[in-house]
Amino acid sequence: MPVITNIDDLKRIYRRRVPKMFYDYAESGSWTEQTFRANTTDFSELLLRQRIAVDMGNRTTRTQMIGQDVSMPVALAPVGVTGMQCADGEIKAARAAEAFGVPFTLSTMSICSIEDVAEHTEKSFWFQVYTLKDDDFMQRLFDRAKAAQCSAAMITVDLQVLGQRHKDIKNGLSAPPKLTPKTVANMMTKVHWGLGMLGTKRRFFGNIVGHAKGVTDPSSLSSWTAEAFDVSLDWDRIRTFRKMWDGPLIIKGIIDERDALEALNVGADAIIVSNHGGRQLDGALSAIRALPRIMDAVGDRIEVHLDSGIRSGQDVLKAVAMGAKGTYIGRAFVYGLGAMGEAGVTRALEVIHKELDVSMAFCGHRDIKTVDRDILMIPRDFSDKWL
Numbered sequence: 528m529p530v531i532t533n534i535d536d537l538k539r540i541y542r543r544r545v546p547k548m549f550y551d552y553a554e555s556g557s558w559t560e561q562t563f564r565a566n567t568t569d570f571s572e573l574l575l576r577q578r579i580a581v582d583m584g585n586r587t588t589r590t591q592m593i594g595q596d597v598s599m600p601v602a603l604a605p606v607g608v609t610g611m612q613c614a615d616g617e618i619k620a621a622r623a624a625e626a627f628g629v630p631f632t633l634s635t636m637s638i639c640s641i642e643d644v645a646e647h648t649e650k651s652f653w654f655q656v657y658t659l660k661d662d663d664f665m666q667r668l669f670d671r672a673k674a675a676q677c678s679a680a681m682i683t684v685d686l687q688v689l690g691q692r693h694k695d696i697k698n699g700l701s702a703p704p705k706l707t708p709k710t711v712a713n714m715m716t717k718v719h720w721g722l723g724m725l726g727t728k729r730r731f732f733g734n735i736v737g738h739a740k741g742v743t744d745p746s747s748l749s750s751w752t753a754e755a756f757d758v759s760l761d762w763d764r765i766r767t768f769r770k771m772w773d774g775p776l777i778i779k780g781i782i783d784e785r786d787a788l789e790a791l792n793v794g795a796d797a798i799i800v801s802n803h804g805g806r807q808l809d810g811a812l813s814a815i816r817a818l819p820r821i822m823d824a825v826g827d828r829i830e831v832h833l834d835s836g837i838r839s840g841q842d843v844l845k846a847v848a849m850g851a852k853g854t855y856i857g858r859a860f861v862y863g864l865g866a867m868g869e870a871g872v873t874r875a876l877e878v879i880h881k882e883l884d885v886s887m888a889f890c891g892h893r894d895i896k897t898v899d900r901d902i903l904m905i906p907r908d909f910s911d912k913w914l
């Protein structure tokens with residue numbers, strides 16, 4: 528068993544164990560990847576203020592996200608195709624999350640279906656939907672999530688059109704992977720991954736195939752995907768989706784304060800400041816830089832969460848200090864999953880928890896709920912460097 532001390536260790540193993548097509552799928556941003564890079568590097572512009580000689584005993588990172596208890600303010604972000612990073616990936620990640628006491632969010636574009644994840648977990652999880660044209664299908668997704676006892680729904684609002692990731696096109700990304708001489712040669716070097724995939728029946732988009740109109744088998748999926756997303760989405764339509772779900776709702780994918788103010792009128796319980804991990808608009812502001820502007824705009828009128836770029840507990844601490852009530856990890860848990868399955872996701876959560884807990888103590892706090900901007904040293908132009 529390799530010694531894992533940080534998220535980068537998991538990423539190195541992940542890279543060795545998973546076919547290149549799926550590694551590239553996760554480890555890419557759109558176009559030049561400027562925003563993908565800025566999401567992580569901008570965290571290091573925020574410095575932490577160390578305090579000494581304060582009682583650092585009896586610490587807790589326990590708090591709540593949308594009124595639900597969490598062992599730390601970190602949830603697993605919805606990540607499509609997770610079941611191709613590792614056989615039965617969504618079930619394994621959900622189980623690791625529930626054991627750790629943090630929320631797991633299942634993507635619409637998952638391999639394991641909502642029902643399948645519910646059957647293999649005990650606690651409730653969250654379900655993410657994209658904004659699709661077909662109202663019947665949208666309603667059925669919400670109904671299925673309700674029947675599976677999901678405790679929150681998340682609507683992703685930043686994917687009306689798709690950002691381009693060059694490597695996915697060059698690799699011919701698909702689930703299951705197309706068997707070409709190149710992909711077969713690469714997969715033959717990923718023995719553990721291959722054995723896992725041979726041993727599972729979960730290899731297609733479980734929430735779509737057999738559920739969406741006209742998608743009876745995986746071959747009809749690509750034409751469905753090209754047609755399904757609602758290019759003409761507006762706030763009225765988001766309000767329509769809100770009416771389809773009567774439980775807690777999270778709006779994901781806000782990076783501009785004007786949109787954050789609009790989101791106040793939807794009746795959501797939280798918004799996620801996110802640029803989709805740098806996978807949509809290349810050249811957009813990093814999420815952590817956008818956060819203070821959005822916090823200043825919405826104040827405490829809605830719970831604000833953040834994702835995009837979190838690779839450590841220190842990053843979580845900085846986001847929380849800036850005002851986020853919760854954060855999400857996407858790639859950080861995928862690295863763990865691809866490296867070591869369920870145990871790898873647990874390890875990713877342990878690493879982040881320890882970094883968060885110890886860094887919080889260095890900053891003179893014992894309870895994550897008391898952390899505020901006072902622990903940060905923020906460059907004067909951090910959030911208004913650009914007009």
Ligand SMILES: Cc1cc2nc3c(=O)[nH]c(=O)nc-3n(C[C@H](O)[C@H](O)[C@H](O)COP(=O)(O)O)c2cc1C
Nearest residue numbers: 553604605606607634683803804835836856857858
């Ligand atoms: C491989 C991959 C697939 C993703 N799929 C989805 C998805 O299906 N739905 C969604 O709302 N966001 C999706 N996202 C975005 C994540 O939910 C999250 O916003 C992003 O990963 C956060 O950035 P991070 O990876 O730097 O933590 C995906 C991200 C990655 C890396």
